[in-house]
Amino acid sequence: MKEAENNPIVSLIASIVSPFIMLFGLYVIFHGHYSPGGGFQGGTLLAASIILIRLAHSSHTGQLQFPAKLGTPLGSLGVLIYYGTGLAALWWGGQFLNYAFLPLAEEISLRRSWGILLVEIGVGLAVMAILVSIFDDLLEEEDHD
Amino acid sequence: MHWELELVFFVILIILALVALMVRNLLTAVVMLNVFSFLSALLYVVMGAVDVGFTEAVVGGGVTGVFLVVLIFKTTRRSTD
Numbered sequence: 249m250k251e252a253e254n255n256p257i258v259s260l261i262a263s264i265v266s267p268f269i270m271l272f273g274l275y276v277i278f279h280g281h282y283s284p285g286g287g288f289q290g291g292t293l294l295a296a297s298i299i300l301i302r303l304a305h306s307s308h309t310g311q312l313q314f315p316a317k318l319g320t321p322l323g324s325l326g327v328l329i330y331y332g333t334g335l336a337a338l339w340w341g342g343q344f345l346n347y348a349f350l351p352l353a354e355e356i357s358l359r360r361s362w363g364i365l366l367v368e369i370g371v372g373l374a375v376m377a378i379l380v381s382i383f384d385d386l387l388e389e390e391d392h393d
Numbered sequence: 394m395h396w397e398l399e400l401v402f403f404v405i406l407i408i409l410a411l412v413a414l415m416v417r418n419l420l421t422a423v424v425m426l427n428v429f430s431f432l433s434a435l436l437y438v439v440m441g442a443v444d445v446g447f448t449e450a451v452v453g454g455g456v457t458g459v460f461l462v463v464l465i466f467k468t469t470r471r472s473t474d
Contacts, residue, residue: 284443285444286444289451292452292456293451293455296459299456299459383459383463386463386464386467
């Protein structure tokens, strides 16, 4: 974006608020089974906390926190976790994404709980990485012209 | 159940959408769209769809506004009228 002077108040407030947004995003991801929220919302909150640091500080600080070249590999890893869970259920004899066939626990309900948690971690990782990399791609051309 | 609240929300939503369409300044239009998103999230919560309202508040009010502001700063208006 435009070269704005580094405002200390904005930087301080962003530094204070950003970890709490990140913590709330993790809470939303890990409590997605039985409360509103889930992988998409939690991933968006994580991306919002990272984008807040990138907006308030210099771009160098944002790159230290989450390097831009990490976006595509992390997004791909999230998609792989999602499809890996589904294909693992397929491998152990069930249907695609049928968590009851995953050999994670003894009870069926616990198996479903762990399966949903795995899928939501994958979705959250993919959404966070892709949203941050969209933001980086929007800002990237500025350096060249 | 809360029909008075929903009526107020709907009226404000229509006003905000009209302002966002009519206004000349693009930054003002983006802010109006953000307020639109938050109010529609409130409307979803009042109607009982907490999950949809949460998604609307996070995506429409948080990330979309940042992206649109970045796009406004990166583009220029060709005509000067």
